[in-house]
Amino acid sequence: MKQLKTFGFYALVAVIVLQAVFPFYYAILTSFETGQAIFDINYFPHSFDFSNYASMLEGGDFGRQILNSVFVATVVVILSLILAVTASYALSRVKFRGRGLLLLTILSVSMFPQIAVLAGLFEVIRAMGLFNSLWSLVFSYMIFTLPFTVWVLTTFMLKMPIEVEEAAIMDGARPITIIFRVFLPLMWPAMVTTGLLAFIHAWNEFLFALTFLSTDSQRTVPVAIALISGRSEFEIPWGNIMAASVVVTVPLIVLVLIFQRKIVSGLTAGAVKG
Amino acid sequence: MAVDATKSKLSRQRVRSAWLFLLPMLIVLAAVAAWPLARTIWFGFTDASLDRMGEAQWVGFRNYLDWFDYGNGKGEWEGLLVDPRWWGAVWNTIKFSIISVSVETIFGTVIALVLNQQFRGRSVVRAAVLIPWAIPTIVSAKMWAWMMHDQFGILNDMLMRLHLIADPIAWTASPDTAMIAVVIVDVWKTTPFMALLILAGLQMVPGDIYEAAKLDGIPPVRVFRKITLPLILPAILVAVVFRALDALRVFDIIYVLTPNTDATRTMSVFARENLFDYDKFAYGSAASTLLFLVIALITIFFIFATRMDLAGDRE
Numbered sequence: 001m002k003q004l005k006t007f008g009f010y011a012l013v014a015v016i017v018l019q020a021v022f023p024f025y026y027a028i029l030t031s032f033e034t035g036q037a038i039f040d041i042n043y044f045p046h047s048f049d050f051s052n053y054a055s056m057l058e059g060g061d062f063g064r065q066i067l068n069s070v071f072v073a074t075v076v077v078i079l080s081l082i083l084a085v086t087a088s089y090a091l092s093r094v095k096f097r098g099r100g101l102l103l104l105t106i107l108s109v110s111m112f113p114q115i116a117v118l119a120g121l122f123e124v125i126r127a128m129g130l131f132n133s134l135w136s137l138v139f140s141y142m143i144f145t146l147p148f149t150v151w152v153l154t155t156f157m158l159k160m161p162i163e164v165e166e167a168a169i170m171d172g173a174r175p176i177t178i179i180f181r182v183f184l185p186l187m188w189p190a191m192v193t194t195g196l197l198a199f200i201h202a203w204n205e206f207l208f209a210l211t212f213l214s215t216d217s218q219r220t221v222p223v224a225i226a227l228i229s230g231r232s233e234f235e236i237p238w239g240n241i242m243a244a245s246v247v248v249t250v251p252l253i254v255l256v257l258i259f260q261r262k263i264v265s266g267l268t269a270g271a272v273k274g
Numbered sequence: 275m276a277v278d279a280t281k282s283k284l285s286r287q288r289v290r291s292a293w294l295f296l297l298p299m300l301i302v303l304a305a306v307a308a309w310p311l312a313r314t315i316w317f318g319f320t321d322a323s324l325d326r327m328g329e330a331q332w333v334g335f336r337n338y339l340d341w342f343d344y345g346n347g348k349g350e351w352e353g354l355l356v357d358p359r360w361w362g363a364v365w366n367t368i369k370f371s372i373i374s375v376s377v378e379t380i381f382g383t384v385i386a387l388v389l390n391q392q393f394r395g396r397s398v399v400r401a402a403v404l405i406p407w408a409i410p411t412i413v414s415a416k417m418w419a420w421m422m423h424d425q426f427g428i429l430n431d432m433l434m435r436l437h438l439i440a441d442p443i444a445w446t447a448s449p450d451t452a453m454i455a456v457v458i459v460d461v462w463k464t465t466p467f468m469a470l471l472i473l474a475g476l477q478m479v480p481g482d483i484y485e486a487a488k489l490d491g492i493p494p495v496r497v498f499r500k501i502t503l504p505l506i507l508p509a510i511l512v513a514v515v516f517r518a519l520d521a522l523r524v525f526d527i528i529y530v531l532t533p534n535t536d537a538t539r540t541m542s543v544f545a546r547e548n549l550f551d552y553d554k555f556a557y558g559s560a561a562s563t564l565l566f567l568v569i570a571l572i573t574i575f576f577i578f579a580t581r582m583d584l585a586g587d588r589e
Contacts, residue, residue: 009388009391009393010393012384012388013388013393013395013399016385016388016399016402016403017398017399017402017403019462020402020403020405020406020466021402021405023406023414023417023418023421023462024405024409024417026417026420026421026428027413027417027420030420038426039425039426041426041428041431043428083298083299083302084299086295086296086298086299087295087296087298087299089292089295090291090292090293090295090296091296094288094289094291094292096289096292096293102296104577106303107577108570108573108577109303109307111519111569111573112307112311112566112569113522113523113542113562113565113566113569114523114525115523115525115541115542115545115546115562115565116311116314116562116563116565116566116569117306117307117310117311117314118310118314118545118546118549118562119310119313119314119317119549119555119558119559119562120309120310120311120312120313120314120317121306121310122549123310123313123327124305124309124310124313126327139305139306140306142302142303142306143303143306143307146299146302146303146306147303150299169284174291175288175291175292175295176291200408203410204410204411204412206411206412206525206526206529207525207526207542207546210529211546211550221410222410222411222412222413222526223412225412225413225416226412226415226416226529226530238420238423241416241420242416242417242420245413245416245417248410248413249408249409249410249413252408252409252410253405253408253409255408256404256405256407256408257401257404260400260401260404263404264470264473264474267467267470267471
């Protein structure tokens with residue numbers, strides 16, 4: 001009986017792992033196949049042909065598009081962290097009227113459906129002359145990275161005891177000094193986690209990138225992959241699509257596996273506070 | 275007395291600098307969220323089009339509901355509220371959200387329960403479970419589109435080898451299965467998020483409760499129903515609400531996996547089509563506004579229902 005139970009448990013574990021890993025495994029498999037081989041269904045690797053990767057990286061704008069994505073996500077994360085550190089200090093360490101309402105507003109902004117601001121943002125971005133510029137994404141991505149970073153850093157700072165800054169206040173240190181001398185050194189772990197999650201979010205964003213950029217060389221990676229197409233439905237270059245997918249996903253998976261524990265705690269801090 | 279005066283001067287100074295610290299963030303949020311939202315709502319009440327946004331004229335509720343008079347005493351209702359395509363999109367969104375979030379909750383709970391056990395290789399399993407979460411939505415949609423290919427897809431091959439289906443299914447192309455295909459991809463992609471949130475709830479349950487139940491010889495299913503489930507219910511609820519809000523605005527998966535079909539067109543897809551593809555900017559703005567209203571109402575209800583302790587004053 002006990003053995004049966006153990007067997008059942010490990011069978012369940014096997015199913016969980018298999019379903020999680022298989023689609024990506026199969027994408028890698030396909031990315032190494034070319035020509036007619038792609039249309040034979042294989043469960044195990046049997047060819048290692050790098051030509052899909054070569055054609056993605058050489059021909060066209062794919063290299064440029066990866067740089068676009070890196071640029072947008074990096075700048076967005078840096079800007080929102082800078083804004084969020086001071087804001088979350090004010091929200092967590094200083095008691096003032098309207099604080100609860102402000103936090104409520106920030107939380108609701110993070111739940112905004114992006115489509116609700118799409119029309120208005122389109123007008124703003126055109127008026128600022130940012131249409132088809134990467135800065136349009138840096139600007140618009142603030143709508144989800146900023147509330148998220150502020151929220152997580154605020155919950156993190158709320159947990160710190162008053163003693164942390166007591167001595168500095170007694171010495172008459174100015175708030176800005178307290179932030180940079182007292183809190184920043186303590187906040188690095190939280191900032192790495194939130195920064196990483198915000199980076200992933202910005203890296204994956206699709207709707208704004210699809211709407212605010214119009215030429216291939218400006219596009220970010222998700223839109224580029226979504227728009228890869230053949231001349232007809234029967235000529236979709238699946239090998240190229242899978243190669244591109246693997247290229248943009250591997251760095252993310254590596255990051256997630258390295259920062260596994262931090263990500264889990266960051267996700268729960270962002271969501272569970274009820 | 276003197277001490278009090280210095281103290282209040284100090285705290286006034288702190289409050290002043292607090293607002294100074296908040297100002298940049300507030301300005302940015304106003305520029306990317308509040309103002310664009312207000313403009314979207316305004317566009318919904320105008321005759322704006324993509325090329326002539328500046329000259330938009332106020333037309334009242336015409337985009338929502340309007341009586342179109344033929345001039346001979348007859349006429350018909352027009353507008354979003356009587357548009358069958360819109361209601362189709364609303365129904366698709368509700369169907370998608372309810373089905374995918376329920377399935378994710380069940381699978382997420384199962385995975386969380388497994389990850390909460392002590393067994394060899396647990397950290398490897400947890401890492402593997404995180405992989406779908408780490409893959410960009412667009413990429414997972416493309417990966418599954420390939421696996422669900424009607425002729426060369428491995429999914430049909432698997433199901434046929436297992437004798438679960440007799441003939442290949444055109445998962446994404448057929449209107450009967452398009453919604454199922456979208457739900458499968460969404461469940462695969464977001465169950466890890468659900469599992470992690472529920473796991474966090476599970477880990478807060480003290481271990482000695484299980485010890486006591488074990489000593490009393492209570493069967494595991496009963497332990498789960500009577501002890502674990504009530505204790506992790508708050509965590510599950512939070513996860514469900516977060517996922518539901520996300521599901522209600524679904525766009526990416528549907529745009530990539532099943533474009534242009536009535537079977538899966540959701541509210542977000544409908545709004546974007548009208549905004550940028552059909553040159554009905556005002557109509558699309560009205561649709562966006564309605565979607566915003568729905569999500570805002572659910573959010574407000576959730577915040578009041580859980581009475582969130584936002585400022586941390588209660589601790």
